Amino acid sequence: MALIEVKDLCFAYEGDNLAVDHVSFSVPEGQYVTIIGHNGSGKSTVAKLLAGLLEKKSGSIVIDGLELNQKNLHQLRSRIGIVFQNPDNQFIGSTVRDDIAFGLENHCVPQEQMDDIINAFSARVGMSEFLDKEPTHLSGGQKQRVAIAGVLAMAPKILIFDEATSMLDPQGKDEIKRVIMDLHRKSGLTILSITHDIDEVTSSDSVLVLADGKVALTGTPAEVFSQEKMLKKIRLDIPFSLKLADELNKRGVSVNRELTMEGLVKELCRLHSNM
Amino acid sequence: MPIAFEHVSHIYNDGTPYRHVALEDVSLELAEGKITAIIGQTGSGKSTLVQHLNALLLPSAGKVLILDRTIEAGSQPKQLKSLRGQVGLVFQFPEYQLFEETVLKDIAFGPKNFGVSEEEAAKKARTAMQMVGLGPEFEERSPLELSGGQKRRVAIAGILAMDPAVLVLDEPTAGLDPQGTEQMMSLFHRLNRESGKTILIVTHDMEQVYRYCDEVVVMEQGKPKLRTDVQTFFHDSSLCRELNILPPALIRMKDMLRENGFTVSDEVSDVNMLAKELARQVKRHG
Numbered sequence: 021m022a023l024i025e026v027k028d029l030c031f032a033y034e035g036d037n038l039a040v041d042h043v044s045f046s047v048p049e050g051q052y053v054t055i056i057g058h059n060g061s062g063k064s065t066v067a068k069l070l071a072g073l074l075e076k077k078s079g080s081i082v083i084d085g086l087e088l089n090q091k092n093l094h095q096l097r098s099r100i101g102i103v104f105q106n107p108d109n110q111f112i113g114s115t116v117r118d119d120i121a122f123g124l125e126n127h128c129v130p131q132e133q134m135d136d137i138i139n140a141f142s143a144r145v146g147m148s149e150f151l152d153k154e155p156t157h158l159s160g161g162q163k164q165r166v167a168i169a170g171v172l173a174m175a176p177k178i179l180i181f182d183e184a185t186s187m188l189d190p191q192g193k194d195e196i197k198r199v200i201m202d203l204h205r206k207s208g209l210t211i212l213s214i215t216h217d218i219d220e221v222t223s224s225d226s227v228l229v230l231a232d233g234k235v236a237l238t239g240t241p242a243e244v245f246s247q248e249k250m251l252k253k254i255r256l257d258i259p260f261s262l263k264l265a266d267e268l269n270k271r272g273v274s275v276n277r278e279l280t281m282e283g284l285v286k287e288l289c290r291l292h293s294n295m
Numbered sequence: 296m297p298i299a300f301e302h303v304s305h306i307y308n309d310g311t312p313y314r315h316v317a318l319e320d321v322s323l324e325l326a327e328g329k330i331t332a333i334i335g336q337t338g339s340g341k342s343t344l345v346q347h348l349n350a351l352l353l354p355s356a357g358k359v360l361i362l363d364r365t366i367e368a369g370s371q372p373k374q375l376k377s378l379r380g381q382v383g384l385v386f387q388f389p390e391y392q393l394f395e396e397t398v399l400k401d402i403a404f405g406p407k408n409f410g411v412s413e414e415e416a417a418k419k420a421r422t423a424m425q426m427v428g429l430g431p432e433f434e435e436r437s438p439l440e441l442s443g444g445q446k447r448r449v450a451i452a453g454i455l456a457m458d459p460a461v462l463v464l465d466e467p468t469a470g471l472d473p474q475g476t477e478q479m480m481s482l483f484h485r486l487n488r489e490s491g492k493t494i495l496i497v498t499h500d501m502e503q504v505y506r507y508c509d510e511v512v513v514m515e516q517g518k519p520k521l522r523t524d525v526q527t528f529f530h531d532s533s534l535c536r537e538l539n540i541l542p543p544a545l546i547r548m549k550d551m552l553r554e555n556g557f558t559v560s561d562e563v564s565d566v567n568m569l570a571k572e573l574a575r576q577v578k579r580h581g
Contacts, residue, residue, distance in 0.1 A: 058474050059444035059445075059474075059475055060442035060444070187469060187470055189336065189337045189499050190499050191336065191337070256472075260566070267566055268574060270570070272574065273573065273577050281544070281547060281548050282551070285552060285555055288557070289556075292557070
């Protein structure tokens with residue numbers, strides 16, 4: 021059974037204008053799913069519904085076999101961690117240590133266990149050296165890593181990243197993408213990442229494409245990126261190597277639609293030497 | 296006349312333990328009537344540099360020459376208000392600064408503040424809305440209820456409503472989706488090509504620099520490390536690599552192909568041209 025099962029989910033911020041319009045999808049345990057779509061497509065709203073931060077209008081969300089409702093909300097929330105876009109809005113503590121401890125204190129974790137947990141999870145995101153630093157002395161990427169550590173310390177089964185890299189500089193983006201990949205490979209966490217980053221999409225297990233509050237496409241990155249017409253219609257970008265492969269195919273050079281430049285260059289080299 | 300920085304330094308919190316030299320003896324010219332990208336790592340002084348252009352920050356030493364004015368260390372700039380009308384500065388994440396009840400009022404705030412009549416301000420606001428692609432249906436909506444990309448456009452329209460000669464944008468596309476980014480950049484391109492506005496963009500996005508900008512200034516540790524035209528900058532990956540910047544996809548692909556024995560001419564500047572050259576090489580051998 022899937023870890024997350026969403027059926028006919030609907031939500032409206034006001035009136036009958038559905039921001040999320042009969043959305044259904046499921047996520048098997050341990051998958052790394054990217055969610056893409058234009059601004060205003062309902063991505064963040066879906067994330068907030070899953071995390072129990074908004075209440076659905078209709079439909080159902082089943083997480084780990086439990087229906088997400090008022091009764092189960094508290095129990096399920098502890099299984100889901102969410103990291104938001106703005107690094108400055110998520111730092112609560114006066115130091116990195118305090119910030120990670122904040123969630124633990126709220127969960128009444130005994131003081132003597134806290135240090136071990138803080139040490140373990142700050143190490144997990146590469147922030148061990150910064151435990152006594154104040155947020156003003158941290159870069160955006162470092163603050164986001166602290167936010168991830170704070171969420172991991174709550175031992176969730178599902179991690180949601182709501183455009184967690186979009187306010188960061190290229191270096192910060194790389195740091196966070198590396199941490200996400202690492203968590204995916206080593207900890208078996210189920211990851212949902214809302215992103216505009218084509219490279220991140222390419223490296224995920226599966227992709228959910230939203231447009232105007234509805235599911236437009238789902239599948240592996242290769243499957244989703246093969247729907248060029250649909251992607252163009254909802255005006256989403258595709259990897260450069262695919263654009264080039266498509267242009268080559270149009271000109272009678274038949275190459276595989278490789279998702280990476282390295283893959284495409286290999287393809288071309290094969291053609292080059294076969295002639 | 297170009298915009299010029301002459302031996303400009305800027306020191307934050309001078310005389311305190313938090314003293315920080317953000318700009319150090321910067322001498323630099325920025326071309327008028329062009330789109331210039333200002334790039335460099337976080338903390339390299341990009342934002343500090345551009346905030347001198349409308350005297351939001353004053354130099355700790357040296358002077359800035361812009362639009363026949365001189366902003367000098369140690370003296371209060373004259374006619375500050377008219378300078379700020381002529382040099383429009385859009386901050387990072389400007390959508391956090393929207394505050395009026397309606398989109399139209401928010402955009403009209405600037406011109407009104409500069410003494411234009413209510414009616415005239417609304418007219419200017421409507422023109423600016425059109426420029427950024429916000430239809431009349433947005434006029435009476437609350438700016439706070441809009442999506443991130445729409446809010447960003449409202450904020451930029453608020454600056455455009457003052458019809459500045461120089462437009463300075465600090466990471467205008469950060470956090471926007473690809474489509475929003477595209478629209479925003481083509482707007483700046485249009486403002487430059489059609490209205491001759493001088494445009495300065497602080498950015499990390501090399502794809503945009505390559506596609507839309509004319510010149511590049513690289514900042515490093517409070518100093519301009521390099522100023523050149525975009526063609527030279529992206530001739531191949533070497534300059535970018537040296538500066539620890541990820542080059543645009545096209546440039547990376549061209550380099551990778553060359554390394555693997557393909558011929559790619561310097562003129563190739565988009566994916567169509569590249570496909571054409573490659574098709575010829577593969578077919579010719581076949």
